[in-house]
Amino acid sequence: MIERIHQDLMETFKDDPGRLKHIFGVKETALKLAQNIPNIDQDKLIIAAYLHDITKGKSQKYHQDMITSYFSNDILKAYTPPLYHAFSAAAYAQATYDIKDDTILDAIKHHTVGRPAMPLIEKIIFISDYIEPNRPYKVCQEVREIAFQDIDLAVYHAINNSINLFSEEKHIIPKIAYAARDYYKVTSGQDPIFETDRLSFYFAQKNDAPIFHRWWNDGNLMVSVGFEDGLNISLQKIEQQIEKSFIDPEATKLMIVYHKATKTPLGEASFGEFNPKDKSMRIGLKIGDLTQQGKGYGKELTRGLCQYIKTAYHVNTIYIDTLLDNKRAQKLYESLGAETLEIKRRFWKDPKGKWRDVIFYRLKGGNHG
Ligand SMILES: [Fe+2]
Ligand SMILES: [Fe+2]
Structure with a gap:
């Protein structure tokens, strides 16, 4: 299956080398983060990394249709349009590859702003998307250094940075992002709040x-x-x-x-x-x-x-x-x-x-x- 997805990726993004570079960057970073973790399922990591942005170039209508047919309208209300691609990608994974494994599907769905209490694979995909080496921003590189020491602390900083950036740009931020930020603030030991x-x-x-x-x-x-x-x-x-x-x-x-x-x-x-x-x-x-x-x-x-x-x-x-x-x-x-x-x-x-x-x-x- 991984080989099929790889071919799909090369075809889908043949005119978007930047996107491809990013997706391979996420995969490499995820595998690097998983290196010292025993018993982690590398295939799941690779599949989630490969598919997380697979629908990124699709129209707003495509995202909405996929989300309403595979999940629920509530997602359209809870998230903002730039984040819909994560859910349409999970729907695509189900539709095209018959993927039913929630570890993979959830890692794809929540790669944009995270959520509280993410399972390990989901957390690795989330943070890899933020820190992969092709991300040009200085804040991402700072979080990258933290990620290899303390993944929860890195997740906290990544979400907090995203919230502040969205807020400066006057975007609406989904509540789940705040809940995730608070959750990882506590689990990374930054008490009192x-x-x-x-x-x-x-x-x-x-x-x-x-x-x-x-x-x-x-x-x-x-x-x-x-x-x-x-x-x-x-x-x-x-x-x-x-x-x-x-x-x-x-x-x-x-x-x-x-x-x-x-x-x-x-x-x-x-x-x-x-x-x-x-x-x-x-x-x-x-x-x-x-x-x-x-x-x-x-x-x-x-x-x-x-x-x-x-x-x-x-x-x-x-x-x-x-x-x-x-x-x-x-x-x-x-x-x-x-x-x-x-x-x-x-x-x-x-x-x-x-x-x-x-x-x-x-x-x-x-x-x-
Ligand atoms: Fe994405
Ligand atoms: Fe991404």
């Missing part, structure tokens, strides 16, 4: 679940968000939620916030409903350690979180909401310059069956106060 004067912010991990379990089931703490008996949620459920928040691009991201000095847990921050098109996001926060209230941590946490999502996700509109009964939260958000969008009466029925009113705010990027 960010810090403020007194606080350190980490993406929640499975081993943080007992802390959330304590907080979320504590009625004294949860009464302010409408659960006077706590959430009554199991440790296992929380572990699943944390896992999802870290992997799924659509899920709300959960962060745990520590005191920088004492390394003790203070509270949580979350952000979701990310809309890369209108550059908006909804945030939430909670101080889990009630003894720490009244020390300005809520303000520091909110401001830090806003600053972070503004730079890391290129967001400029931030939404936040709270129960109308929660005067402490309203005072905090208003002190940060939040403007009231609306008050929705009887918006939510709490577990005791009582209707609750909710106030919705917009925080303009968190520069206020």
